[in-house]
Amino acid sequence: MTFYETEIKRIRNICYSNNKQIETVIATRNYIDNNFETEINLDFLSLIHFTSKYHLLRLFKKYYGLTPRQYLMDKRIEKSKELLKEGMTVTQTCFSVGFESLGSFSTLFKTKTGKSPTKFQKEQLSRSQLS
Amino acid sequence: MRVTLISIPVQDQEKALKFYTEKLGFIKKRDTPLEGGNRWLTVISKEAQDGPELLLEPAPIHFEPSKVFQEALMEAGIPYTQFDVDNVDSEYDRLLKKGVEFSVKPTKMGTVKFAIFNDTCGNNIQIVEML
Numbered sequence: 001m002t003f004y005e006t007e008i009k010r011i012r013n014i015c016y017s018n019n020k021q022i023e024t025v026i027a028t029r030n031y032i033d034n035n036f037e038t039e040i041n042l043d044f045l046s047l048i049h050f051t052s053k054y055h056l057l058r059l060f061k062k063y064y065g066l067t068p069r070q071y072l073m074d075k076r077i078e079k080s081k082e083l084l085k086e087g088m089t090v091t092q093t094c095f096s097v098g099f100e101s102l103g104s105f106s107t108l109f110k111t112k113t114g115k116s117p118t119k120f121q122k123e124q125l126s127r128s129q130l131s
Numbered sequence: 132m133r134v135t136l137i138s139i140p141v142q143d144q145e146k147a148l149k150f151y152t153e154k155l156g157f158i159k160k161r162d163t164p165l166e167g168g169n170r171w172l173t174v175i176s177k178e179a180q181d182g183p184e185l186l187l188e189p190a191p192i193h194f195e196p197s198k199v200f201q202e203a204l205m206e207a208g209i210p211y212t213q214f215d216v217d218n219v220d221s222e223y224d225r226l227l228k229k230g231v232e233f234s235v236k237p238t239k240m241g242t243v244k245f246a247i248f249n250d251t252c253g254n255n256i257q258i259v260e261m262l
Contacts, residue, residue, distance in 0.1 A: 002208025004247075004255075008240060016241030026242060026262050063242045064261075114133070 024049045025063045028056065032068060036075045037098040042068060077112045080105070084121040085128075093117065136173070138186035139211060140201050141252035144172050147187040150251050154229050160184050169193075176214075191253060201253045208234060210247055210257035219244045219260040 001009075016022060028045055046053045060068045076097040083093040091102060094117075099105035109117045141147035151157045157174035161184065164170055173184035190197035204211055216222045219237045223246050227233070234255060235247035244260045 002206075002234070004208035004210070005235065008238075012240050022241055029242075029261075 021059055022063065024051065024056070025060050028060055028068065029064065029071065032072050032075060036072055036079065037096060039098070040068070040072055073108060074112075077109060080109065080117070081113070081120065084117055085124045087121075087125065090117045090121065134183055136184050136186055137212065138188045138190075139250075139252075139254060140190040140197050141187045141250075141254075142189075142191050143252060144170055144187055144189050147250070147252040148172060148174070151185070151187065154226065154231055157185065187252075205253060205255060208247070208255060211254040213245070213257035213259050216258045216260055219246050219258055222246075222258055 027049065031045055032040060042053050042056060046056045049056065051059070057067060060066075060071070064071060066074070076099065080093045080097045083096060084090070088096070090106070094102050094105040097105075099108075106117055109115075109120070113120060115123070139147075148159065148162075151174050152159055156177050158177050158180070159172075160175045161173045162170055163172075169189050172187045174187065175184055176182050191201050192198075201211070223233065223237050226248060231248050233246055233248045235245070237244055237246045239262070242262050244262055245257050247255050247257050250256050
């Protein structure tokens with residue numbers, strides 16, 4: 001066994017020994033992945049896992065390094081990039097990935113990608129015509 | 132400031148280009164001749180072409196400490212870097228069929244699953260799936 005494998009094993013025993021917690025955060029992430037376009041309801045999630053909402057938030061952050069909300073926003077922006085590339089309008093994209101206002105979508109999109117959704121889409125579409 | 136480039140030390144640029152494109156599926160982005168047969172050689176991910184470029188850098192041939200460092204990482208089984216994949220198991224099968232050698236089979240660790248292969252250019256590379 002290499003040094004790396006020994007270390008991984010050691011760290012796993014320290015950091016990832018609580019299977020119940022891991023199951024809970026993985027289920028939470030899957031739920032977000034499958035429902036990112038809806039209004040995500042953490043109360044419901046914490047109920048089915050018999051934890052408090054705040055405990056669930058802390059666990060998620062502990063294992064993924066992001067809060068569920070940060071993760072959700074990343075997911076929505078990632079998905080919106082796909083839809084924009086496919087040629088969906090900015091407004092339609094905004095609502096399909098779960099944002100409630102065009103303003104908040106455009107601002108966040110620009111913060112995350114460095115470009116406005118319109119500019120991103122123009123660049124992507126002209127790129128696909130070139131190739 | 133933006134992160135647009137990450138570099139990987141390789142012992143042979145041409146061999147690395149072949150491995151990273153033909154086996155892993157990256158796309159050649161830039162290939163500029165420099166002095167002494169060296170090249171500014173970058174590849175990008177096929178699925179995320181607007182992501183950072185990967186520089187295949189011939190450092191171990193020209194800078195002894197880089198060679199020493201690379202060999203030490205290899206010896207210890209430590210990955211030089213890691214790439215995200217949607218599914219470690221299917222990627223493992225796909226690469227095995229192409230003759231890629233794995234030192235660590237798909238392994239679960241908390242909220243991720245990973246595997247490690249040899250890039251034939253002096254590095255261990257880890258592929259990771261978030262669970």
